[in-house]
Amino acid sequence: MTHYTGLIERYRNRLPVGPDTPIISLGEGNTPLIELRNLPKKLGKDVRILVKFEGLNPTGSFKDRGMTMAVTKAVEAGSKAIICASTGNTSAAAAAYASRAGIASFVLIPEGKIALGKLSQAMMHGSVVIQINGNFDDGMRLVREVAESAPVTIVNSVNPFRLQGQKTASFEIIEELGDAPDYHALPVGNAGNITAHWIGYSESVCQNTRSCVHCEGKCPYHKEIAATKRPKMLGYQAAGSAPFSRLAFVDDPETVATAIRIGHPVSWKQAWQVKEESGGWFDECTDSEILKVQKLLAQSEGIFCEPASATSLAGVLMDLERGKIEEGSTIVCTLTGHGLKDPDTAIAQSTRPVTVDATRSSIEKIILENLAK
Numbered sequence: 001m002t003h004y005t006g007l008i009e010r011y012r013n014r015l016p017v018g019p020d021t022p023i024i025s026l027g028e029g030n031t032p033l034i035e036l037r038n039l040p041k042k043l044g045k046d047v048r049i050l051v052k053f054e055g056l057n058p059t060g061s062f063k064d065r066g067m068t069m070a071v072t073k074a075v076e077a078g079s080k081a082i083i084c085a086s087t088g089n090t091s092a093a094a095a096a097y098a099s100r101a102g103i104a105s106f107v108l109i110p111e112g113k114i115a116l117g118k119l120s121q122a123m124m125h126g127s128v129v130i131q132i133n134g135n136f137d138d139g140m141r142l143v144r145e146v147a148e149s150a151p152v153t154i155v156n157s158v159n160p161f162r163l164q165g166q167k168t169a170s171f172e173i174i175e176e177l178g179d180a181p182d183y184h185a186l187p188v189g190n191a192g193n194i195t196a197h198w199i200g201y202s203e204s205v206c207q208n209t210r211s212c213v214h215c216e217g218k219c220p221y222h223k224e225i226a227a228t229k230r231p232k233m234l235g236y237q238a239a240g241s242a243p244f245s246r247l248a249f250v251d252d253p254e255t256v257a258t259a260i261r262i263g264h265p266v267s268w269k270q271a272w273q274v275k276e277e278s279g280g281w282f283d284e285c286t287d288s289e290i291l292k293v294q295k296l297l298a299q300s301e302g303i304f305c306e307p308a309s310a311t312s313l314a315g316v317l318m319d320l321e322r323g324k325i326e327e328g329s330t331i332v333c334t335l336t337g338h339g340l341k342d343p344d345t346a347i348a349q350s351t352r353p354v355t356v357d358a359t360r361s362s363i364e365k366i367i368l369e370n371l372a373k
């Protein structure tokens, strides 16, 4: 056993780092790929559904994969400050990795629209938290404008190093399954992650043939973990914030899944290309479907993800029901963030705790009542 020191060290030869690059890591990546046991049975479906639980990254979301790369490269370039707009998770990751690197971080968040856990992270890590009277898309525009003159490095996914870090999730999946799955479903906001996964899968299909665009048959790492195929990529959005399935930008996005409350996705073009090349599709789920599946997953499998993350599984269950995804398939759903990020939404949809006298009989009564249900 060797000490795991994060995804840059793990995939050093497949990432844009050199021997002298000062790596800023919190041990991100290497997240579990958990096969659902109870849900497929419950639904009567003969499919293999695995969830890649990205909520188990150091700050509780997949953003850490991109942030370790973005902050590493910012520090290598001599930057003393980073900036991002965020629906919450990017700000939490930026704040943590900036602290680790000993540099400053500025985060722009939509006032009142980010989940409590994420806000607490950005604040606790000492980021300068700037709330704006606007949504994520306004923040993104402002960050791009400000970075033209201010001495700050943007660490949103317009920063290409972010996608390089995030592509490693595909490498891990291929290693665990021995090949790419048939389908890979993700919640889509800015569309950086679906784009990054496609880069990762595309870099892994090498057969060491001369026709491989990456290595022309020469590259050693393709041999290491080559996949025989790439999955169909499925991107699911919340109905109130679904520019991809509506085929138009949304000016006033609204959804309980605040992480993906984004109407003008930055990686719009790239994500369409992913859909086209992979033979996949975009679709949307309502807020009530998203919350239903979040709870279903928590209560039938023991996995607690945040609302936005449940969108990938909600979309897959919808498309299995419709027959768009055939039985017999192997499907990976990315669960992008941990449920603890958004305790308010979890509590609001759960059974209230009961309060009783501190006596043996009152506890016994409750146990018997509940077991009889």
Ligand code: AN7
Pocket (backbone or CB within 6 Å): 061, 085, 086, 087, 088, 089, 090, 091, 157, 187, 188, 189, 190, 191, 192, 193, 194, 259, 260, 306, 308, 309, 336, 337
């Ligand atoms: C849990 O934090 O955009 O399609 O500013 O937090 O790559 O944008 C978050 C996005 C899915 C969408 N699930 O990923 C931010 C931010 C969770 C997220 C997405 C986000 P992209």
